[in-house]
Amino acid sequence: MTGPMTGPMTGPMTGAEPGSVVVGVDGTRHGDRALAWAVDYAAARHVPLCIVHGVGDLSGDRLPVPADARESLAGVSRRITDQAVKLARGRAPGVDVTVHAPFEDPRQAILSVPDARMIVVGSRGRGVVTSLLLGSVSLAVLSHADCPVTIVRPSDGDARPGAGDMVVGVDIDGSSREALELAFESAAGAARSLVAVHAWSAHDTFVDSMSHLQRLELRDRHERRFGAALADLRGKYPDVPVTTQLVDERAVDALVHASTGAAVLVLGGRPHPRIPRYFGSVSRSVVEHAHCPVTVVRHSRQD
Numbered sequence: 001m002t003g004p005m006t007g008p009m010t011g012p013m014t015g016a017e018p019g020s021v022v023v024g025v026d027g028t029r030h031g032d033r034a035l036a037w038a039v040d041y042a043a044a045r046h047v048p049l050c051i052v053h054g055v056g057d058l059s060g061d062r063l064p065v066p067a068d069a070r071e072s073l074a075g076v077s078r079r080i081t082d083q084a085v086k087l088a089r090g091r092a093p094g095v096d097v098t099v100h101a102p103f104e105d106p107r108q109a110i111l112s113v114p115d116a117r118m119i120v121v122g123s124r125g126r127g128v129v130t131s132l133l134l135g136s137v138s139l140a141v142l143s144h145a146d147c148p149v150t151i152v153r154p155s156d157g158d159a160r161p162g163a164g165d166m167v168v169g170v171d172i173d174g175s176s177r178e179a180l181e182l183a184f185e186s187a188a189g190a191a192r193s194l195v196a197v198h199a200w201s202a203h204d205t206f207v208d209s210m211s212h213l214q215r216l217e218l219r220d221r222h223e224r225r226f227g228a229a230l231a232d233l234r235g236k237y238p239d240v241p242v243t244t245q246l247v248d249e250r251a252v253d254a255l256v257h258a259s260t261g262a263a264v265l266v267l268g269g270r271p272h273p274r275i276p277r278y279f280g281s282v283s284r285s286v287v288e289h290a291h292c293p294v295t296v297v298r299h300s301r302q303d
Contacts, residue, residue: 016050016098018115024052024106024137027080030122034152035084036091037293038120041150043092044189047117051084052100053077054109077101107140116147118295123153123287142269142287142296148182150264150295151287164263164292165243166190169255170198172225176268179297180229183266184237192263193241198226199254200246222246252285259290269298 016022023038025031035051042049055077081099088097102109110119121138142149168183170176180196187194200222223246234242247254259265267283287294 016100016113016116017048017096019117020048020050020098020113020115021045021118021120022050022052022100022110022113022116023120024054024110024122024141025080025084026053026106026122027083028122030152031084032087034120034122034150035087037150037152038118039088039091039095041118041120043095045117048096048098049088050098050100050113050116051081051088052106052110052113053081053084054102054104054106073103106137110137110141111144116145118148118150119145120150120152123151139284142284146298148295148297149269150293152293153287153290164261165193165195166264166266167195167197167255167258167262167292168266169251169268169286170196170226170229171268172198172222172229174229176229179266179268179295180233182295182297184233184240186264186266187240188237190263193243195243195245195258195262196226196230197245197247197254197258198222198229199249199251201248201250219246219248251282252289255286256289256291259286259292259294262292264293264295265290266295266297269296 021038021042023035025035039049055073078101081101085097085099088095100109100113102112104112110121113119119141121141123138138151142151166183166187168176168179170180183194183196186192200219226244226246230242230244234240245254245258255265255267265286267286269283283296287296
Protein backbone atom coordinates (compact mmCIF):
# COMPACT_ATOMS: atom_id res chain seq x y z
CA MET A 1 0.00 0.00 0.00
CA THR A 2 2.97 2.35 -0.19
CA GLY A 3 3.19 2.63 -3.97
CA PRO A 4 1.23 4.92 -6.32
CA MET A 5 -2.52 4.46 -6.31
CA THR A 6 -4.48 3.97 -9.49
CA GLY A 7 -7.89 5.01 -10.70
CA PRO A 8 -9.45 8.11 -12.25
CA MET A 9 -9.45 10.18 -9.08
CA THR A 10 -6.08 9.38 -7.58
CA GLY A 11 -3.46 10.40 -10.12
CA PRO A 12 0.26 10.38 -9.27
CA MET A 13 0.39 10.28 -5.47
CA THR A 14 3.46 8.68 -4.02
CA GLY A 15 4.55 10.90 -1.13
CA ALA A 16 3.72 14.11 0.66
CA GLU A 17 5.37 17.33 -0.43
CA PRO A 18 7.22 19.26 2.30
CA GLY A 19 4.94 21.74 4.04
CA SER A 20 1.77 19.79 3.30
CA VAL A 21 -1.38 19.94 5.37
CA VAL A 22 -1.83 16.33 6.51
CA VAL A 23 -5.32 15.00 7.19
CA GLY A 24 -6.32 11.61 8.55
CA VAL A 25 -9.39 10.01 6.93
CA ASP A 26 -11.28 6.85 7.82
CA GLY A 27 -14.41 6.94 5.69
CA THR A 28 -16.61 8.30 8.48
CA ARG A 29 -18.48 11.60 8.60
CA HIS A 30 -16.05 12.76 11.31
CA GLY A 31 -13.18 12.10 8.94
CA ASP A 32 -14.99 13.90 6.12
CA ARG A 33 -15.43 16.98 8.31
CA ALA A 34 -11.75 16.99 9.16
CA LEU A 35 -10.97 16.60 5.45
CA ALA A 36 -13.15 19.58 4.52
CA TRP A 37 -11.44 21.76 7.12
CA ALA A 38 -8.00 20.66 5.96
CA VAL A 39 -8.83 21.32 2.30
CA ASP A 40 -10.00 24.85 3.11
CA TYR A 41 -6.90 25.50 5.20
CA ALA A 42 -4.57 24.26 2.46
CA ALA A 43 -6.40 26.16 -0.27
CA ALA A 44 -6.29 29.44 1.66
CA ARG A 45 -2.51 29.11 2.04
CA HIS A 46 -1.79 27.65 -1.41
CA VAL A 47 -0.03 24.61 0.07
CA PRO A 48 -0.37 20.88 -0.78
CA LEU A 49 -2.67 18.43 0.96
CA CYS A 50 -1.69 14.91 2.02
CA ILE A 51 -4.55 12.47 2.71
CA VAL A 52 -3.55 9.69 5.11
CA HIS A 53 -5.28 6.40 5.84
CA GLY A 54 -3.58 3.74 7.93
CA VAL A 55 -4.99 0.23 7.59
CA GLY A 56 -3.08 -1.38 10.45
CA ASP A 57 -4.54 -2.65 13.73
CA LEU A 58 -4.78 -0.18 16.62
CA SER A 59 -4.62 -3.07 19.09
CA GLY A 60 -0.90 -3.48 18.51
CA ASP A 61 -1.24 -7.09 17.31
CA ARG A 62 2.06 -7.98 15.60
CA LEU A 63 0.93 -11.31 14.13
CA PRO A 64 1.43 -11.65 10.35
CA VAL A 65 -1.62 -10.71 8.29
CA PRO A 66 -2.57 -13.28 5.63
CA ALA A 67 -2.14 -12.14 2.03
CA ASP A 68 -5.86 -12.34 1.24
CA ALA A 69 -6.67 -10.22 4.29
CA ARG A 70 -4.08 -7.64 3.29
CA GLU A 71 -5.57 -7.51 -0.20
CA SER A 72 -9.04 -7.01 1.21
CA LEU A 73 -7.85 -4.25 3.54
CA ALA A 74 -5.99 -2.64 0.65
CA GLY A 75 -9.21 -2.54 -1.36
CA VAL A 76 -11.11 -0.89 1.49
CA SER A 77 -8.30 1.63 1.95
CA ARG A 78 -8.26 2.45 -1.75
CA ARG A 79 -11.99 3.12 -1.76
CA ILE A 80 -11.69 5.39 1.28
CA THR A 81 -8.78 7.38 -0.12
CA ASP A 82 -10.27 7.60 -3.63
CA GLN A 83 -13.44 9.06 -2.14
CA ALA A 84 -11.41 11.47 -0.01
CA VAL A 85 -9.47 12.66 -3.06
CA LYS A 86 -12.74 13.15 -4.93
CA LEU A 87 -14.15 15.25 -2.08
CA ALA A 88 -10.95 17.29 -1.79
CA ARG A 89 -10.71 18.06 -5.50
CA GLY A 90 -14.40 18.88 -5.68
CA ARG A 91 -14.02 21.35 -2.82
CA ALA A 92 -10.76 22.98 -3.97
CA PRO A 93 -9.68 21.90 -7.49
CA GLY A 94 -6.46 23.90 -7.33
CA VAL A 95 -4.98 22.11 -4.33
CA ASP A 96 -2.25 19.53 -5.02
CA VAL A 97 -3.27 16.24 -3.38
CA THR A 98 -1.15 13.24 -2.43
CA VAL A 99 -2.13 10.04 -0.61
CA HIS A 100 -0.19 8.16 2.07
CA ALA A 101 -1.83 4.80 2.84
CA PRO A 102 0.69 2.43 4.44
CA PHE A 103 -0.19 -0.89 6.02
CA GLU A 104 0.34 0.33 9.58
CA ASP A 105 -1.39 1.78 12.63
CA PRO A 106 -3.26 5.01 11.69
CA ARG A 107 -1.41 6.87 14.43
CA GLN A 108 1.94 5.88 12.99
CA ALA A 109 0.76 6.58 9.45
CA ILE A 110 -0.21 10.16 10.26
CA LEU A 111 2.88 10.92 12.32
CA SER A 112 5.23 9.40 9.74
CA VAL A 113 4.54 12.09 7.13
CA PRO A 114 7.66 14.29 7.19
CA ASP A 115 7.78 18.08 7.33
CA ALA A 116 4.03 18.58 7.78
CA ARG A 117 2.79 22.15 8.09
CA MET A 118 -0.36 21.12 9.95
CA ILE A 119 -2.04 17.84 10.91
CA VAL A 120 -5.85 17.72 10.91
CA VAL A 121 -7.85 14.88 12.44
CA GLY A 122 -11.40 14.27 13.59
CA SER A 123 -11.99 13.99 17.30
CA ARG A 124 -13.37 10.47 17.08
CA GLY A 125 -12.33 7.70 14.77
CA ARG A 126 -12.40 3.93 14.99
CA GLY A 127 -9.85 3.63 17.75
CA VAL A 128 -9.90 1.40 20.81
CA VAL A 129 -10.86 4.27 23.12
CA THR A 130 -14.51 4.69 22.20
CA SER A 131 -15.87 6.07 25.47
CA LEU A 132 -14.09 9.41 25.08
CA LEU A 133 -14.78 12.19 22.62
CA LEU A 134 -11.05 12.47 22.00
CA GLY A 135 -10.21 9.12 20.40
CA SER A 136 -6.94 7.25 20.56
CA VAL A 137 -5.72 8.45 17.15
CA SER A 138 -6.30 12.14 17.83
CA LEU A 139 -4.84 11.86 21.34
CA ALA A 140 -1.70 10.15 20.04
CA VAL A 141 -1.25 12.76 17.31
CA LEU A 142 -1.70 15.61 19.78
CA SER A 143 0.82 14.04 22.14
CA HIS A 144 3.56 13.33 19.61
CA ALA A 145 3.26 15.61 16.57
CA ASP A 146 6.03 18.15 16.01
CA CYS A 147 3.76 20.52 14.06
CA PRO A 148 0.43 22.21 14.93
CA VAL A 149 -2.53 19.83 15.17
CA THR A 150 -6.17 20.76 14.53
CA ILE A 151 -8.98 18.66 15.98
CA VAL A 152 -12.30 19.03 14.15
CA ARG A 153 -15.07 18.01 16.49
CA PRO A 154 -18.33 16.23 15.52
CA SER A 155 -20.36 19.28 16.60
CA ASP A 156 -18.44 21.61 14.30
CA GLY A 157 -20.52 20.71 11.26
CA ASP A 158 -19.13 22.22 8.07
CA ALA A 159 -16.83 24.53 10.00
CA ARG A 160 -14.50 26.56 7.81
CA PRO A 161 -11.29 28.29 8.92
CA GLY A 162 -12.58 31.63 7.63
CA ALA A 163 -15.88 31.76 9.54
CA GLY A 164 -16.10 33.72 12.80
CA ASP A 165 -13.28 35.25 14.81
CA MET A 166 -10.00 33.58 15.64
CA VAL A 167 -9.54 32.90 19.36
CA VAL A 168 -6.21 32.29 21.06
CA GLY A 169 -5.46 31.30 24.62
CA VAL A 170 -2.59 33.24 26.19
CA ASP A 171 -0.33 32.14 29.03
CA ILE A 172 1.92 34.81 30.53
CA ASP A 173 4.82 32.41 31.10
CA GLY A 174 5.80 32.37 27.42
CA SER A 175 4.48 28.87 26.68
CA SER A 176 1.83 30.19 24.28
CA ARG A 177 4.28 32.11 22.08
CA GLU A 178 4.08 29.67 19.15
CA ALA A 179 0.28 29.59 19.40
CA LEU A 180 0.13 33.40 19.35
CA GLU A 181 2.32 33.56 16.25
CA LEU A 182 0.12 31.08 14.40
CA ALA A 183 -3.08 32.82 15.52
CA PHE A 184 -1.90 36.26 14.37
CA GLU A 185 -0.63 34.86 11.06
CA SER A 186 -3.91 33.02 10.44
CA ALA A 187 -6.06 36.02 11.37
CA ALA A 188 -4.03 38.24 9.05
CA GLY A 189 -4.27 35.79 6.16
CA ALA A 190 -8.03 35.36 6.57
CA ALA A 191 -8.69 39.06 7.31
CA ARG A 192 -10.37 38.09 10.59
CA SER A 193 -10.45 39.62 14.03
CA LEU A 194 -8.53 37.96 16.85
CA VAL A 195 -9.78 37.45 20.38
CA ALA A 196 -6.97 36.88 22.88
CA VAL A 197 -8.05 35.24 26.15
CA HIS A 198 -6.06 35.04 29.37
CA ALA A 199 -7.67 33.38 32.36
CA TRP A 200 -6.44 33.95 35.89
CA SER A 201 -7.94 33.28 39.27
CA ALA A 202 -7.14 34.48 42.75
CA HIS A 203 -8.35 31.11 43.99
CA ASP A 204 -5.32 29.49 42.30
CA THR A 205 -2.90 31.47 44.46
CA PHE A 206 -2.06 31.80 48.14
CA VAL A 207 -3.57 35.27 48.27
CA ASP A 208 -6.09 35.80 51.06
CA SER A 209 -9.45 35.81 49.33
CA MET A 210 -10.63 38.54 51.75
CA SER A 211 -7.84 40.93 50.71
CA HIS A 212 -9.31 43.12 48.00
CA LEU A 213 -6.09 45.08 47.58
CA GLN A 214 -4.00 41.95 47.06
CA ARG A 215 -6.48 40.69 44.49
CA LEU A 216 -6.30 43.98 42.57
CA GLU A 217 -2.51 43.86 42.61
CA LEU A 218 -2.55 40.30 41.30
CA ARG A 219 -4.97 41.22 38.51
CA ASP A 220 -2.85 44.23 37.57
CA ARG A 221 0.24 42.03 37.31
CA HIS A 222 -1.58 39.59 35.02
CA GLU A 223 -2.92 42.45 32.90
CA ARG A 224 0.55 43.94 32.38
CA ARG A 225 2.12 40.61 31.42
CA PHE A 226 -0.86 39.78 29.19
CA GLY A 227 -0.33 43.03 27.30
CA ALA A 228 3.41 42.41 27.04
CA ALA A 229 2.81 38.95 25.54
CA LEU A 230 0.81 40.52 22.69
CA ALA A 231 2.79 43.72 22.13
CA ASP A 232 5.33 42.73 19.46
CA LEU A 233 2.84 40.66 17.46
CA ARG A 234 0.38 43.53 17.46
CA GLY A 235 3.17 45.62 15.97
CA LYS A 236 4.00 42.93 13.41
CA TYR A 237 0.35 42.55 12.36
CA PRO A 238 -1.10 46.08 12.72
CA ASP A 239 -4.09 45.29 10.48
CA VAL A 240 -5.37 42.49 12.72
CA PRO A 241 -8.10 43.80 15.05
CA VAL A 242 -7.42 42.38 18.51
CA THR A 243 -9.84 42.12 21.42
CA THR A 244 -8.45 41.07 24.78
CA GLN A 245 -10.33 39.18 27.47
CA LEU A 246 -8.78 39.00 30.95
CA VAL A 247 -11.15 36.78 32.90
CA ASP A 248 -11.18 35.60 36.49
CA GLU A 249 -12.09 31.95 36.04
CA ARG A 250 -10.59 28.58 35.27
CA ALA A 251 -8.69 28.47 31.98
CA VAL A 252 -10.73 25.57 30.63
CA ASP A 253 -14.05 27.30 31.33
CA ALA A 254 -12.89 30.61 29.85
CA LEU A 255 -11.57 29.06 26.64
CA VAL A 256 -14.55 26.79 26.10
CA HIS A 257 -16.86 29.78 26.54
CA ALA A 258 -14.77 31.87 24.12
CA SER A 259 -14.92 29.09 21.50
CA THR A 260 -18.66 29.58 20.96
CA GLY A 261 -19.12 30.91 17.43
CA ALA A 262 -15.38 31.05 16.75
CA ALA A 263 -13.70 29.93 13.52
CA VAL A 264 -10.97 28.15 15.43
CA LEU A 265 -9.47 28.20 18.91
CA VAL A 266 -5.66 28.16 19.05
CA LEU A 267 -3.90 26.83 22.14
CA GLY A 268 -0.35 26.36 23.24
CA GLY A 269 0.30 22.69 24.01
CA ARG A 270 2.17 22.60 27.29
CA PRO A 271 3.84 19.22 27.90
CA HIS A 272 3.26 17.17 31.01
CA PRO A 273 5.88 18.18 33.65
CA ARG A 274 7.01 14.60 34.23
CA ILE A 275 6.23 13.09 30.81
CA PRO A 276 7.43 15.69 28.26
CA ARG A 277 5.73 14.09 25.23
CA TYR A 278 2.36 13.63 26.92
CA PHE A 279 -0.51 15.94 26.03
CA GLY A 280 -1.35 18.39 28.84
CA SER A 281 -4.60 18.11 30.80
CA VAL A 282 -5.81 21.69 30.28
CA SER A 283 -5.45 21.56 26.50
CA ARG A 284 -7.05 18.12 26.42
CA SER A 285 -10.05 19.33 28.44
CA VAL A 286 -10.51 22.29 26.12
CA VAL A 287 -10.38 20.06 23.05
CA GLU A 288 -12.94 17.75 24.64
CA HIS A 289 -15.46 20.53 25.27
CA ALA A 290 -14.82 23.36 22.78
CA HIS A 291 -17.55 24.47 20.36
CA CYS A 292 -15.24 24.93 17.35
CA PRO A 293 -12.16 23.32 15.81
CA VAL A 294 -9.14 23.52 18.11
CA THR A 295 -5.55 23.97 16.93
CA VAL A 296 -2.87 22.96 19.43
CA VAL A 297 0.65 24.29 18.92
CA ARG A 298 3.29 22.53 20.98
CA HIS A 299 5.56 24.76 23.05
CA SER A 300 9.03 23.73 21.87
CA ARG A 301 11.31 25.76 24.14
CA GLN A 302 12.27 24.84 27.68
CA ASP A 303 12.03 27.99 29.82
